[in-house]
Amino acid sequence: MRIVTLEEHISFPGMSAFLPPDLIQNRKPSSAALQMMTKLEDITGERLASMDKNGISMQVLSVENTDVNLLNGNEAAKFAAKYNDLIAERIKDHPERFAAFAHLPMTAPLAAADELERTVKTYGFRGAMIKGLINGEFLDAPKFAPVFERAEKLGVPIYIHPGIPPQSVMDAYYSNVGGKQGPYEAIACWGWGWHSETAIHVLRLLAAGIFDKYPNLKIIIGHMGEMLPMMWVRSERAFKPGAGGENQRTLADTFRQQLYITTSGFFTQPPLQLALDTIGVDNIMLSVDYPFSTNEMGIDFLNSIQLPADQVEKIAHGNADKLLGLGAK
Numbered sequence: 211m212r213i214v215t216l217e218e219h220i221s222f223p224g225m226s227a228f229l230p231p232d233l234i235q236n237r238k239p240s241s242a243a244l245q246m247m248t249k250l251e252d253i254t255g256e257r258l259a260s261m262d263k264n265g266i267s268m269q270v271l272s273v274e275n276t277d278v279n280l281l282n283g284n285e286a287a288k289f290a291a292k293y294n295d296l297i298a299e300r301i302k303d304h305p306e307r308f309a310a311f312a313h314l315p316m317t318a319p320l321a322a323a324d325e326l327e328r329t330v331k332t333y334g335f336r337g338a339m340i341k342g343l344i345n346g347e348f349l350d351a352p353k354f355a356p357v358f359e360r361a362e363k364l365g366v367p368i369y370i371h372p373g374i375p376p377q378s379v380m381d382a383y384y385s386n387v388g389g390k391q392g393p394y395e396a397i398a399c400w401g402w403g404w405h406s407e408t409a410i411h412v413l414r415l416l417a418a419g420i421f422d423k424y425p426n427l428k429i430i431i432g433h434m435g436e437m438l439p440m441m442w443v444r445s446e447r448a449f450k451p452g453a454g455g456e457n458q459r460t461l462a463d464t465f466r467q468q469l470y471i472t473t474s475g476f477f478t479q480p481p482l483q484l485a486l487d488t489i490g491v492d493n494i495m496l497s498v499d500y501p502f503s504t505n506e507m508g509i510d511f512l513n514s515i516q517l518p519a520d521q522v523e524k525i526a527h528g529n530a531d532k533l534l535g536l537g538a539k
């Protein structure tokens with residue numbers, strides 16, 4: 211069976227040569243990312259061998275770090291373009307095995323929209339991944355409109371991934387746990403905080419009326435829907451049209467029409483069942499979150515799904531092929 215996974219990360223540490231030296235010390239890589247740097251940097255070595263071993267046909271790659279947000283204006287645009295050029299160069303000999311989401315200079319939203327268009331048209335990139343807040347701001351801020359507008363026009367999705375929380379959130383919510391000094395990353399990031407942050411991100415887009423403003427815009431989120439399937443009915447009641455937000459449609463209608471989720475980092479049946487019962491089988495796509503989870507975990511999970519074959523095919527590749535325009539032309 212064809213298998214496509216689409217929350218699969220890369221990072222090129224050599225790119226820090228293009229950051230001003232005084233900014234390099236302001237970078238905040240997670241400890242998990244630092245540990246995985248060798249695997250993040252590799253594309254056609256261990257990564258491709260592991261895809262072969264596990265029967266993964268294609269990975270859609272995305273940049274794990276947010277260094278580009280340290281830069282502004284033209285500097286950010288040049289840095290992102292260099293990153294994307296490098297990704298395109300590194301995958302060009304394997305068009306059947308790798309595709310990519312663009313890395314965008316979101317501190318300069320119009321340049322970000324232009325870079326999205328350039329990478330889609332020049333390299334066939336499949337959309338963009340945006341990691342977390344942009345220097346403290348969620349994407350419903352009006353300044354980011356050009357990116358949504360352009361994505362809708364180009365017919366490519368935006369993947370919203372969690373990012374390192376802003377310092378004020380880190381301090382208030384995730385620090386001094388049990389009297390220990392400093393922040394506790396597992397609560398702030400991959401053990402909880404990240405997932406609630408991305409759920410909040412999508413609910414903010416709903417409440418701000420972004421989905422209604424761009425009715426053909428498609429948003430992807432990972433981690434089995436970032437807790438939204440669990441909260442579905444309660445949130446649906448709270449975010450009814452006319453309940454204070456700008457949204458004109460219900461949460462369920464909006465999300466089933468415009469939100470897609472991946473299974474990244476989730477490998478058990480109960481959360482999948484919740485996702486099937488809420489957003490539905492047409493909006494769920496297999497992903498691993500390589501290298502932070504292993505391809506073996508993803509494939510064992512796929513093999514354990516108890517659904518009719520045509521539905522497993524949708525999750526394994528059909529939905530992604532359709533949404534991203536992959537597969538047979």
Ligand code: GRE
Pocket residue numbers: 219240242243274400475499502
């Ligand atoms: C992720 O991309 O989801 C991720 C990281 C770093 C650590 C763990 C993790 O970027 O799941």
Ligand code: ZN
Pocket residue numbers: 217219371432474499
């Ligand atoms: Zn991820």
